[in-house]
Amino acid sequence: MVELKSNDQAKKLGAIATFLDIPVTVSTHKILNSSKGVIHSRDLRCCSEEEMVEELSGVTHTRRSKVRWGEDKIQTDTVILTFGSPKPPSRIRAGYLTLNVRPYVLLAMHCYKCQRYGHGKDRCKKPAAVCVGCGKGSHVECNCSADPHCVNCRGDHTASSKTCPKFLEEQAILRYKAENGCMFQQACMAVVVELHKMIST
Ligand SMILES: [Zn+2]
Ligand SMILES: [Zn+2]
Ligand SMILES: [Zn+2]
Structure with a gap:
């Protein structure tokens, strides 16, 4: 897999049929080259998903x-858009809007x-269930x-707590991934580096 910086590079690479005399096919990675964004507008209320x-x-x-x-189930004015690019734009034009x-x-x-x-x-691949409250098994x-005893951070809250540092770290990784259009592992490294900086300053 090759990561490219621009659409221009992608076009040039797409024209290649052989590499070191070996026939190759060049295609774009559908998941890595897409991203999602959210818009909120009353003006698009009458538009169908296909029209949008x-x-x-x-x-x-x-x-x-x-x-x-x-x-x-009723429709809201919030629409989740999938873009054909690794990172969503910060703004989008919809007619005059x-x-x-x-x-x-x-x-x-x-x-x-x-x-x-x-x-x-x-x-889940774990053989036994664990209690969300006390972190022990058998009475799930x-x-x-x-x-309460959290199995993820050993803190005195339940494992589903939204204040758990492990939950906040996971959420920060997902936010970084969505904002920067990168893979989970890259986002994970970036967030760990940021957290390390915060702790050491
Ligand atoms: Zn599990
Ligand atoms: Zn328990
Ligand atoms: Zn915790």
């Missing part, structure tokens, strides 16, 4: 956010079986009355 893809330049997919209203684009930051994935971050319960189904 046609109208908004550089956008490959749109999804209007919905909220539950009793039994139904210029809309601010916020990077789309995912919520850190928390496993409710082993209580660790980075995967969901259905993908009941309401735990023991003192």
